Each structure stands twice: as C-alpha cells, then as structure tokens.
Amino acid sequence: MSRIVERIDSLFNPQSIAFIGASKKPGKWGFIIFLHLLMSSYNGKVYPVNPNEKEVLGVPSYPSLDDIPYDVDLAYVTIPQDKVIDIMQECIKKGVKAVILIAAGFGEIAEENKELEKEIASIAERGNLVVMGPNCNGIVSASCGLCALMPAFFPKKGHIAVVSQSGNIGNSILVRGMEHNIGFSRYISSGNESHLCSEDYIEYYGEDDETKVITAYIEGIKDGRKFFEVAKRVTKKKPIILLKGGTTAFGASAAKSHTGSMAGSAEVFASMCRQAGIIGVNNLDEMFDIASSFLCQPLPKGNNVGIVTGGGGWGVVVSDACAREGLNLPDLEPETISALDQILPSWWNKGNPIDTVAGQNRAAFIDAMEILIKSDYIDSAIGLGIGFSAMTGDAYSTSKFRSQFKELDMPGHSASQDLKTAEKIIKLKNEYKKPILLATDAAVMAKSHEHSVFKMYEDEGIIVFPTPDRATRVLAKLTHYKNYLQDS
C-alpha cells in the first residue's frame, strides 16, 4: 500500500470512533448522524463527546476528546465551522488518525474561508492524520459495518464504491442501489476536499479488495495531473464511472457556491477522462445502470451485438441506439439463419435484430437467444420484451372470463414462461461468458419489481432496463471499457 492509502484506511476501518458534537436534540446533525451511526452495524467502539451530557442515545458521553480513556482512530465532527481548528488540534494531541468534518461554511461561502481550509490541510499533514470534508454528508464502509450519513440510508454490503463531492448526489447513487438491492463497499461524501481529495479515495478504492467498480461525482479538481495519473492506474484494474458537474457556465457557477470548486474546460476534462479510461456519464440513472452491470455482466470480446426482440419497433429503436453508441450489428451467418428457421415461423425477418414475431411463441425467445449467444461472431446480446406476465397478470385475474378458461394467458406470456426465460438467460450469460442486456416495458411498472421474475434477475444483480437505449448505452460502455483494457 502507498502511504496515503495506508493513512486513509483509518477512515474506512477504524477500531473506535469519537463523535464530537453528539447531541440529544432531534433536528441537530449531531443527533441525526449519531443516531444513524448507532443504527448501523458498525463493529467498533463509539464514544460520544458532549460537555453537557452524561449519555447520548444511551451511550456514555465524555466532556472532551481528551477525557476518553481509550484510543480513538476516527473523530466524527458535527460541531460548527468556527471550532473546527481547535478540535483538530485536540485530535492530534489524542492521536486520532482520521477526522470527518461535517460542517459547512468554508470556502464555498466566502473566498477568505479558503484560508481556513488550507489551515485544515496543513494541520492534518503536520499531525499525520487525514481529513474528510468539510461540508460533507458522511461515510459508509461495509467492511466494518460503518454507516453514518445525514439521511437514514443503510445500503447493503456490496462492491460499488462511491466518492462524491456532493452529499445529495452521493445519496442519489445509494438510493439506486437500495432500489435494486445492489450493495456498496464504501461511500465518501468528500465535500470541499480541504485535505483528502477525490483522487486519494480513488487510489484507495483501486487497491481495495472490497471494491470492484468505482463511481465518482466531481465538480472540480485541485490537482488535475495527479487526478488523471491516479485514474489511469486504477482504470487498468477496475472501471471508474464519472459524472462531471459544472460542465456549463450555469453549472460551473452553481458549483462555485456549492463546494467552492472552479470548473475548468469541460472539453479538456472530457478528453482527459477518455485518455485515462474513465467512463463518463450524463446522469445518475446511467451511472448506476453501468456500475451495476459491470458487477454482473462478463465483458464482451468485441463490438458485435446480437439482438432478440419480441416486437419489431423495439428492434428498430435498439438498432438506432446501437448505431449511435458505436456498436456493430453483424448480419446473421447462414448457419444461424437455418438454426432459427427451425424455431421461428417461416416469415421471420432473417435479420439482426431477430424478431421472434409478436409473442406468438414466446418460448422461441430463449431458443433464439441461445442460438445467437453461442455463435462465435456474436460478442454480446440484447434481449427485448421479456417479463410480459408482470404487465398483464392483473387484467386476467379480475376478468369474469377467468373461470371459463384454464389457459387464458397468451401462450408464453405466463409467469412460468417468464421464469423459465429468466433462468435460461442467466445460465447463457454465465455459460458463454458474454453479456446479455435486457429491456422491457415491464420494468416501467413499479409493481413489477415485486414480481418473482424480476426477483430472479435481481438476485443475479441484473437490472432489467425500461428502454432499449438504456440497455444499449450500458452495453456500449462495457464494450468500450474492454477495448480500452485491450489497447492499453
């Protein structure tokens, strides 16, 4: 481990935490975040510090850091800005290794406060401790069960790491994980980055066995050369997915008052990202779509995509999306066509996308997918229109015709057929080690998330996307990343 990575480890794996500013008053951050820390499954010791209380939320409290008769690895600080320098001095005296500063009111509100931030950094370096923040939202570290954020979010343990210069954007990433039951290894709301910067956390994530994918929200970078040097090294090992805030004049102005960041040229930044193998995204949904897919999908060997669709229009739309994203739709080879002739009606389109012809025989969907995915010239696949039973089940069950027919559903639109499809698609993806991305209207319907078919995909970590272009965009990023790894 490099020096900074070792030092940052005290932030992610502290044996003990002093919570300076822990409070009994609902509404105070010192109450809310401390409560969330206690609600989390943190496996170390916790010491609230508050000169006016004997206990906070049932935990014995100390008048000052110095009064704690045990070692303290991490100090979580929720007291206001004007006391932060004093507290940092106390932390050094106590031998604290890492400090989290929640309070706002630094360089983001006045130019002169940037001096205060510089002082924080220089005290940190003199005292050999690391500082996260200020103006931040908290930390998650799954390895020790630590989760202490402003909102009551308790994401499950997993392999996505987050570093965000915005607490609420960081939370937006967590929300998407919680929605899809996909877990996180680490989460850092890095705030104003007075001391530790995004690239430091990214360097740590690069060496972190718990982390397989890194997501980052960045408004500004203090040391561009260092950032991209770190990123270039890390992207050789694991993907970095980055959303840049402040790429326009309006956005840059908002960023200045948010984290005090000065955004540089958006074009230069985007070009540096490409060179460093960083995957740039346009919004939060896209970020999570891609991050989660890196966890559950094999990387494609090349640009050749095969498509199976339950409807022609979706096939057209996904073909457009593939073209726009730089993916290739090869013509089907003669042996693929003759194999498909065996399972599809004679008038099938004999092209790629393969249209399984409007649901007349939905079992053909899986057979077509298998024929496609086992073909040498196909590197990846997109399947459109699965999970139909999730959409129509209710209509039939409440119909007066229900009692008259045992099999009212359209053939192959039954839940059991959808389950068979899910099982087979997961099997094919794993057996042939090729990514299979899925999109369907069924994913639009909130209730379908509760549906057993979606549960099966979710257990495999697969998000079924609501539109073909979302699935295609993800596949393109997987493909481009694989190309980057091969070329570098």
Next chain:
Amino acid sequence: MSRIVERIDSLFNPQSIAFIGASKKPGKWGFIIFLHLLMSSYNGKVYPVNPNEKEVLGVPSYPSLDDIPYDVDLAYVTIPQDKVIDIMQECIKKGVKAVILIAAGFGEIAEENKELEKEIASIAERGNLVVMGPNCNGIVSASCGLCALMPAFFPKKGHIAVVSQSGNIGNSILVRGMEHNIGFSRYISSGNESHLCSEDYIEYYGEDDETKVITAYIEGIKDGRKFFEVAKRVTKKKPIILLKGGTTAFGASAAKSHTGSMAGSAEVFASMCRQAGIIGVNNLDEMFDIASSFLCQPLPKGNNVGIVTGGGGWGVVVSDACAREGLNLPDLEPETISALDQILPSWWNKGNPIDTVAGQNRAAFIDAMEILIKSDYIDSAIGLGIGFSAMTGDAYSTSKFRSQFKELDMPGHSASQDLKTAEKIIKLKNEYKKPILLATDAAVMAKSHEHSVFKMYEDEGIIVFPTPDRATRVLAKLTHYKNYLQDS
C-alpha cells in the same frame, strides 16, 4: 370536418363491430383480441364471425359477415393475409365503413406483397371505407370504451392520443400511462399503413376534442409533403411528440423488415419536424414525460427558469441540464434575495439555483418556491429533492430507537411535511400559471409510488422525475413549444 376525418370517425366511434376470425382457441389472435374487446367497456354491438362456431366467448356467432342481420360500422379482421382481399370485398358489400387488419405477412416480408397492399388501398377507396393496418396490434378509443389490443392492456380514459407504426412501441406508451395513472383518448397501431397513414390519424386527432396531446412513433412516411402539412396545421392547436425509428443505417434496415418502411435522411426529417413544430424525442420515457406534462403544466411565458434545490449537487447538475437545453437561469433580483434572506440561514448561496441548505429546514423549500414563482422575471421553476419521507420512513419505523423519541425524523422530512409541500406546489403552479417541474430520488424507489405524497402529485397528473435532467428536458420542450406558438 374534412372528408378523411369524417371517414375515420367510424373507426373511433363505431356503433357496431363485426369480429371476423373470432375464435374459441386460446392462443389465436382471434381469441385473444376478441376476449380483450369483450373485457373492454365498448358500448356498441359486437358480432363475432366464424363459420364453425355458434357462439364465441358466450356471444352468438355468424357464419359470415353477410349473415349478420344488422348494420356493421367496423370490421375487425384477424384472419390470415391470403383471405384479406375477399373479406374486404364482403365488407364493401355489407356497407362496412372501417376495417382493421391485424394480420402480418404483407410488404414487410416480400417486395411483391406491396402490390397486395396497394390493392387494399384501392379497394378501400372504391368502397368508400377506411382501412387500418395491416400488421397491427389494435385500437383504443375511449369515447366509446373500445379497447381491443394484443396485450391485455386497458388504459384509463384521458387525453393523450397515440399513433404508432409499431404495436409494441405503441404498447410501451400505454404502459407508461398505466404506471402513472394517466389516461388516453385514442390509440392506433397503424402497422404497414396500406390505406390510412399516420398523417390521417394525426389530422383526426387535431380535430378531436378528446385529444389534447398527440404522440407518434414513425418509421417511414409515404407522402412527406402531406405529413408535414398536416403536422404544421395540428401543432398550432396541440403538441405532437414524435419518436422516429430508423434514423441510422442499422435502424433503417430493421425498419424495412418490420413495417416495410424506407427511411429517408434522418437530418432532413429532423429539420422538417422542427419547422412543423413537432417535438422530437429520443426514447419512450422522454416521450411520456413530455406528453403527460403538457396535460398538467401551464406553458411558460419565456425561457427564465428558477430552481429550488434541497442539495447543492443536484443544483449543479440541473444547471448544466438547463444550459444544455437552451434554458436561462437569471440571477436573482435584489428583492428576491432579501425575501429569501428572511427564511434561509445567513450563509445561503444567494444565487439561482436556490439551495435551501441540506434539509435543515425543509419548510423553507415551499417558501422559497413561492418567492420565486411569484417573481415577474421567472417563467417556470424546477424543484429538486422533495418527498424525502418516502425514502427514509422504513428505516426509522423498524429501529429500536423509535420508541425513545416522538420526533425521530429529520425536521421537515416527515410525511406530513411532504404532503404540505405537494399541496402547496400544486397550488402555486395553478395560481401563478407557471410550470413547476419536480425531480427527486424518491421517485426512483418503486415503493414510493404507493406513497401518499406521490399519490397527491399523481392525482394532479404530475410525474415526479427520478433525475434532474429528465425534468429539465421536459421543461425545455414546454418552453420551446410555447416559443413556437408565439413565433408562428
């Protein structure tokens, strides 16, 4: 009414329907779609036609169209391609005014079959009837309760009209309406458009009082001049939101085998759309986001957007989105700033977006929105980060700390605060007649749709978007459409 609009009315308001090919065999389209017709609330007469059955699904059946002793306005035809010409001749003899041809197997599978399509058109003109299809998925017409599609979809009555050259893309639009409880006036899966073309339906929708917004999915246009002439007239009265399939080489090739469409230059098409005031979209979610917002939001008077955000990062991201979409974020005027000084902490950012400072006082969100929306120089607003209680409620209710505190929630993050916010935002939108678009992470979570806060927005027809850029894109389209109306 123009001649074609009058003739099309028999399709949307038939007094009686003959269903030619109605079947007792589950799995046949003649069974499935006929069943769905019976399941719908169609208020006219229904006559199944099948030479081998005395009744179908409990409805007395006739051996042939000619055997029906009553007038027939609309013939719904599910029998195969090779019998279609004969059936059409029978329809003319019977005095049928409109025919729906479901069967595929025409111009989309072989060039020579295009002659068959031409014959359909010429028989239709000679017999003074209109033909929808072939190769289509069915029709919905809320005014007479008619709903007979391949899937068991029964959208509620409303004001969005759909014309789609793809059945499954048309269905994708319906699914989004069903998910958000937003209704439809008409739905046409226009298929290969042998006779009636997209522009004919659009002309009808233009004069249709039930229809307030038109959505269209187009792969190819037979008569471009006519299409854009019709569109230009209609967009003066109501918006047309259009998704174009086949804008790339891959997409165009897929479209050819889907509906037999020959796509022209994508650039020329896009430019013609802009001139005709058509709102082009990139995907299905965007289409429905915009369509539904035209129904519930006033049109903004100009490009000036005010933003209220519960978090700085979202403010940055939405500012970037506004800049990209050509919207303007004016600086706040002195009186706005002094009004906001009264309700926000002293260190608030004094800019647009207005950051209400990380949830410390969530009631300030509504007050800030009111100050903003009543300002003359603000034409529209975006609110970010509402509905927080929908995300965190569960965590607290299951915590062991629940019993210790009456008010465990963060101040203003309670469900009652979220309800107050919803009520006030709806009131402000209606009172000041300015659009207020909303985005929040809470909308990502499937369960939140069941949440009472979202129910309140939904009852007003408002979709709360999962990302700031989706809200911004919608606002941009509302703004550009208003500018188009003013300039033309």
